[in-house]
Amino acid sequence: xxxxxxxxxxxxxxxxxxxxxxxxxxxxxxxxxxxxxxxxxxxxxxxxxxxxxxxxxxxxxxxxxxxxxxxxxxxxxxxxxxxxxxxxxxxxxxxxxxxxxxxxxxxxxxxxxxxxxxxxxxxxxxxxxxxxxxxxxxxxxxxxxxxxxxxxxxxxxxxxxxxxxxxxxxxxxxxxxxxxxxxxxxxxxxxxxxxxxxxxxxxxxxxxxxxxxxxxxxxxxxxxxxxxxxxxxxxxxxxxxxxxxxxxxxxxxxxxxxxxxxxxxxxxxxxxxxxxxxxxxxxxxxxxxxxxxxxxxxxxxxxxxxxxxxxxxxxxxxxxxxxxxxxxxxxxxxxxxxxxxxxxxxxxxxxxxxxxxxxxxxxxxxxxxxxxxxxxxxxxxxxxxxxxxxxxxxxxxxxxxxxxxxxxxxxxxxxxxxxxxxxxxxxxxxxxxxxxxxxxxxxxxxxxxxxxxxxxxxxxxxxxxxxxxxxxxxxxxxxxxxxxxxxxxxxxxxxxxxxxxxxxxx
Numbered sequence: 001x002x003x004x005x006x007x008x009x010x011x012x013x014x015x016x017x018x019x020x021x022x023x024x025x026x027x028x029x030x031x032x033x034x035x036x037x038x039x040x041x042x043x044x045x046x047x048x049x050x051x052x053x054x055x056x057x058x059x060x061x062x063x064x065x066x067x068x069x070x071x072x073x074x075x076x077x078x079x080x081x082x083x084x085x086x087x088x089x090x091x092x093x094x095x096x097x098x099x100x101x102x103x104x105x106x107x108x109x110x111x112x113x114x115x116x117x118x119x120x121x122x123x124x125x126x127x128x129x130x131x132x133x134x135x136x137x138x139x140x141x142x143x144x145x146x147x148x149x150x151x152x153x154x155x156x157x158x159x160x161x162x163x164x165x166x167x168x169x170x171x172x173x174x175x176x177x178x179x180x181x182x183x184x185x186x187x188x189x190x191x192x193x194x195x196x197x198x199x200x201x202x203x204x205x206x207x208x209x210x211x212x213x214x215x216x217x218x219x220x221x222x223x224x225x226x227x228x229x230x231x232x233x234x235x236x237x238x239x240x241x242x243x244x245x246x247x248x249x250x251x252x253x254x255x256x257x258x259x260x261x262x263x264x265x266x267x268x269x270x271x272x273x274x275x276x277x278x279x280x281x282x283x284x285x286x287x288x289x290x291x292x293x294x295x296x297x298x299x300x301x302x303x304x305x306x307x308x309x310x311x312x313x314x315x316x317x318x319x320x321x322x323x324x325x326x327x328x329x330x331x332x333x334x335x336x337x338x339x340x341x342x343x344x345x346x347x348x349x350x351x352x353x354x355x356x357x358x359x360x361x362x363x364x365x366x367x368x369x370x371x372x373x374x375x376x377x378x379x380x381x382x383x384x385x386x387x388x389x390x391x392x393x394x395x396x397x398x399x400x401x402x403x404x405x406x407x408x409x410x411x412x413x414x415x416x417x418x419x420x421x422x423x424x425x426x427x428x429x430x431x432x433x434x435x436x437x438x439x440x441x442x443x444x445x446x447x448x449x450x451x452x453x454x455x456x457x458x459x460x461x462x463x464x465x466x467x468x469x470x471x472x473x474x475x476x477x478x479x480x481x482x483x484x485x486x487x488x489x490x491x492x493x494x495x496x497x498x499x500x501x502x503x504x505x506x
Contacts, residue, residue, distance in 0.1 A: 042072020166364030447476030
């Protein structure tokens with residue numbers, strides 16, 4: 001089947017597996033036939049308003065109806081943005097100011113809150129849209145007008161600045177991403193996902209759209225279970241989950257809690273992770289419990305539709321070894337460029353840049369930031385060709401694998417030495433008694449500040465780090481926390497940590 005849009009996958013899957021469970025949450029489970037019907041009702045309601053190629057905001061909790069709303073917006077030829085109900089009001093205001101949506105889709109339980117943020121934007125409730133009949137004629141006209149390069153969604157990410165940036169992703173970009181994933185990993189109608197990431201986070205698209213592509217099943221994990229590792233594992237066991245694609249922080253939390261040997265997941269065969277660095281020590285805890293499982297480290301920014309390289313763990317990785325980010329995905333090409341935009345030599349560190357069909361168009365209503373990050377390929381002077389500059393520093397190891405070194409933002413110069421904070425974090429992660437850690441630089445006065453959780457004493461930590469790091473890389477401050485702050489995506493919240501740095505030098 002020639003798939004022009006994401007909804008073509010749903011059409012095919014709803015024909016092949018109409019009564020198979022597609023998605024579940026705490027309140028409901030829904031079949032592919034029902035997903036298609038509710039998405040088409042949503043689309044018909046939007047099309048009756050003469051909306052086309054316009055942004056539509058979705059303000060709902062994480063639930064099956066939220067997914068149906070995504071697909072309904074896609075059927076209508078418009079594009080969606082997820083507004084998380086837990087986002088701070090100031091952030092929502094900035095997003096809406098940039099996006100200027102034509103409508104906000106919400107549900108009855110959040111209608112009042114939606115009214116507070118909507119201003120003059122029209123509010124549509126999901127319940128009302130479900131009373132709208134499916135209009136086959138309008139749907140066909142919308143489908144005929146659509147092309148693969150139309151926008152599917154605009155996903156707002158803070159990046160390193162804290163200011164929301166709307167990354168523009170097309171149907172074509174997601175289709176290329178899905179086809180690579182389905183051709184690379186054991187994903188089919190027997191796959192059972194357990195969704196961990198928020199719907200406004202790019203990683204969630206893998207679970208959702210691979211489910212639709214393959215006729216799989218995806219269970220939305222109740223948020224409260226992430227506070228109780230044993231209950232989380234019981235949830236996975238009872239639903240016979242066999243495939244995970246999570247952020248490392250959650251995998252580390254389960255490992256640190258000692259839950260892995262207490263509840264074994266007999267069906268689990270594929271464990272993938274992305275979004276931040278996976279400490280090798282915690283990876284090995286999972287590998288010891290699931291020696292026959294497939295472990296995959298995914299790497300990529302939102303601006304490349306989530307993934308541009310991956311590493312299938314195929315050998316023993318030492319606790320103090322950096323986990324490779326592997327090789328380029330088959331649909332993406334990777335360039336490692338030096339400060340003069342020339343290719344680096346093997347073993348040298350360069351900025352990872354990427355090109356390919358999963359490249360975003362840029363940032364919505366922000367031509368300045370778009371021009372800075374999406375640039376002409378400096379190695380091609382013959383015709384227009386955009387690449388994305390990730391700001392990540394990467395090198396090739398002696399096995400020909402890409403290894404993440406650090407963010408350019410995290411590369412510092414301290415005491416006359418150029419230092420990658422990620423190298424310090426890798427060394428700390430390998431220490432027994434350390435659960436999670438994060439390094440920040442507070443300038444020459446306060447130096448390198450290490451935040452960590454675990455039982456290890458700071459003095460003993462310093463003694464052990466001296467065995468693996470030069471003196472100029474040793475953290476000047478070591479601050480133990482009861483709990484590592486995480487942002488809404490489940491990643492370490494560096495902005496909150498920076499606010500905890502003592503003002504005086506050690």
